[in-house]
Amino acid sequence: MLKARILENKLSSLYKAGKIVGGVYLGKGQEAVSGCLGAALIQGKDCFAPLIRDQAGRTAFGEPLIDCTRTYLGSVEGPMKGRDGNIHRGRPDKGMPAMISHLGAQVPLIAGMLFAKRLKGVLEGCVGATCVGDGATSTGAFHEGLNMAAVEKLPMVVVIANNQFAYSTPNNRQFACGDLVERARGYGVGGYSVDGTDLMACASVIGEAVKQARLGKGPQMVVANLLRLSGHGEHDDGSYVPDSARAGYYGRDCIEVAIEQLVEGGYASQAKIDAWREEFSEEVQRAVAQAQQEALPDPYLEKWSALSTTFPYISS
Amino acid sequence: MVRPFHNLSLHFIVSVTYIDAIREAQEDLLREDDRVFLYGQDIANFGGAFKATKGLAEAYPNRVFDSPISEDAMIGLAVGAAIEGMRPIVEMQFADFSSIAFNQIVNQAATHFYRTGMPIPLTVRLPSGGTPGSGPFHSQSMEGLYAQYPGLVVVTPATVSDAYYMLIDAAKMNDPVIYCEHKFLYRWLKAKTIKGEHLPIGQARIARPGKHATVVTYSAMVHEAVRAADRLQQDGWEIEVVDLRSVKPLDIDTVLASVARTGRLLAVGEAFPWGGVTAEVVSRVTEEGFHLLDAPPQRLNSRDTPVPYHPKLWAAHRPTPESISEALRKLLSF
Numbered sequence A: 001m002l003k004a005r006i007l008e009n010k011l012s013s014l015y016k017a018g019k020i021v022g023g024v025y026l027g028k029g030q031e032a033v034s035g036c037l038g039a040a041l042i043q044g045k046d047c048f049a050p051l052i053r054d055q056a057g058r059t060a061f062g063e064p065l066i067d068c069t070r071t072y073l074g075s076v077e078g079p080m081k082g083r084d085g086n087i088h089r090g091r092p093d094k095g096m097p098a099m100i101s102h103l104g105a106q107v108p109l110i111a112g113m114l115f116a117k118r119l120k121g122v123l124e125g126c127v128g129a130t131c132v133g134d135g136a137t138s139t140g141a142f143h144e145g146l147n148m149a150a151v152e153k154l155p156m157v158v159v160i161a162n163n164q165f166a167y168s169t170p171n172n173r174q175f176a177c178g179d180l181v182e183r184a185r186g187y188g189v190g191g192y193s194v195d196g197t198d199l200m201a202c203a204s205v206i207g208e209a210v211k212q213a214r215l216g217k218g219p220q221m222v223v224a225n226l227l228r229l230s231g232h233g234e235h236d237d238g239s240y241v242p243d244s245a246r247a248g249y250y251g252r253d254c255i256e257v258a259i260e261q262l263v264e265g266g267y268a269s270q271a272k273i274d275a276w277r278e279e280f281s282e283e284v285q286r287a288v289a290q291a292q293q294e295a296l297p298d299p300y301l302e303k304w305s306a307l308s309t310t311f312p313y314i315s316s
Numbered sequence B: 001m002v003r004p005f006h007n008l009s010l011h012f013i014v015s016v017t018y019i020d021a022i023r024e025a026q027e028d029l030l031r032e033d034d035r036v037f038l039y040g041q042d043i044a045n046f047g048g049a050f051k052a053t054k055g056l057a058e059a060y061p062n063r064v065f066d067s068p069i070s071e072d073a074m075i076g077l078a079v080g081a082a083i084e085g086m087r088p089i090v091e092m093q094f095a096d097f098s099s100i101a102f103n104q105i106v107n108q109a110a111t112h113f114y115r116t117g118m119p120i121p122l123t124v125r126l127p128s129g130g131t132p133g134s135g136p137f138h139s140q141s142m143e144g145l146y147a148q149y150p151g152l153v154v155v156t157p158a159t160v161s162d163a164y165y166m167l168i169d170a171a172k173m174n175d176p177v178i179y180c181e182h183k184f185l186y187r188w189l190k191a192k193t194i195k196g197e198h199l200p201i202g203q204a205r206i207a208r209p210g211k212h213a214t215v216v217t218y219s220a221m222v223h224e225a226v227r228a229a230d231r232l233q234q235d236g237w238e239i240e241v242v243d244l245r246s247v248k249p250l251d252i253d254t255v256l257a258s259v260a261r262t263g264r265l266l267a268v269g270e271a272f273p274w275g276g277v278t279a280e281v282v283s284r285v286t287e288e289g290f291h292l293l294d295a296p297p298q299r300l301n302s303r304d305t306p307v308p309y310h311p312k313l314w315a316a317h318r319p320t321p322e323s324i325s326e327a328l329r330k331l332l333s334f
């Protein structure tokens, strides 16, 4: 989560310096939730469909930093080759699909990946996970996908990062149930609530949800409560978030909480954390520098084809 | 106190943009007709992702609503409200997300009048088209797709006045209107006044007169085509540019009259190349005005791939003044 924060701070300054075109969307304040989900999954076995605020989960799941910097900076060497950008990236062959913007769409997609694993006879012990925001829970795709996964009893974990806002829209204009976790019962899936700013709580609750799914208990839904600590994107100052929310309990920074927990619990010393900070900063610098040196897409070399198939009787 | 050129600067600096026109049209509609209401994501206090409804929720607190992220249900709600006599205007945050509302638009709204005799006065605003770095899901041009379905009017304003009057006219129309507003024009396109020329929906406009070839286009591509025409002017070619304004209905008479003058046709659109508006224009002209043509009619669209993210790819994906000029030179060489 620390690495993700350092990387995203760098992306933000690159954006502000005009070095990144299009949007920059950060997971600031959501690293504990996302990171714990990524860490509970096994790359090469599980699948994970990250969304806009999942840099920490991506890193924990094993996505190399260079995939991120190359995609943001448009390098042709990146997984998206400049064809898609920013968080719209993935490595589907490594169990990490590339999100589309349309919210909710990854829920049935993960269900489908798990469904295929069942058909292929390799589902045993596997988990598929995705993260969505509070806003995305209002989409048809979310409802349909979760219901479908429940009907099929697929080992799916859906983590809802309820950061209280969908762009500018507060929870009370998004849903009318007291707590999103109440919906779990209606879908017939396992339901959990967790303080999304508390690393230890996230690790245990999300870890438990993943474990239950892995044991064949069907879909599990975790609602993590927190606050988005950045704007919707770096173009947005988030001024619609009231000061009371920022000053409230969930306004606290999960990274600071985590550091405190690690030091107090004796898991890591402050010196160790400082050393990580240094090491990660260097790693981020290298990933940025490398992507910046690489070629940008060239329209003359670009293969302008949206199909993998070539048709022998058709020339263009 | 020195106030240099105060009046002068006011006179020259005050200009209005395409997005101002969209905002003002909605304000005027809300003021004039209390059956009008606005529904969309982040459009109330936030004023919309592009600020097209800025200040309107404050002025009309019970008529401008934030919706959940539920495009399909947003249009379903709007059609239901229209049945009850309201005149909803729905903002999609991006045209691309209207794919989720496709069912309610093409099956509920578009079929309603034909099936029941009751028209649906619904306006759907689609922030459309590409801008640098927007990528595959924030760049689409969906006018051709909606125009394919019976029961929808599809408008594509290219000027500040059209942005204003066509939204007014769309909302006053008793049928569902897909209002395609181009994001590239939002702040780039400026005019001295919002209320310039007011042409009816269904009438095309000669954006630039000429006599050697006709470019038929709409939306942001009108401006790219005019630039291409300016380039060819330097070589003595006089290119006529027809702005369709609405792609459905399609004012084929204005197009045919232009082709009758020039004998040559190039149809340009930003949408994907398979079928769509440009194909419709070419096929209608070929069918109804074959005898007018001195050269095979041509089409220029974006490429047949998703809209790429990187500006270098994007610039080669959509028609540009360069590629339009090139297509015109080819057309003129026949």
Ligand SMILES: Cc1ncc(C[n+]2csc(CCOP(=O)(O)OP(=O)(O)O)c2C)c(N)n1
Binding pocket: A052, A053, A101, A102, A103, A132, A133, A134, A135, A136, A137, A139, A161, A163, A165, A166, A167, A228, A232, B041, B069, B071, B093, B097, B100
């Ligand atoms: C179907 C769909 N409609 C609209 C959008 C535009 N949009 C992008 S992010 C966003 C808000 C998402 O809120 P939430 O799901 O709570 O996630 P958060 O940004 O808070 O992490 C919206 C409306 C979209 N991406 N997809």
Ligand SMILES: [Mg+2]
Binding pocket: A133, A134, A135, A161, A162, A163, A164, A165, A166, A167
């Ligand atoms: Mg949210």
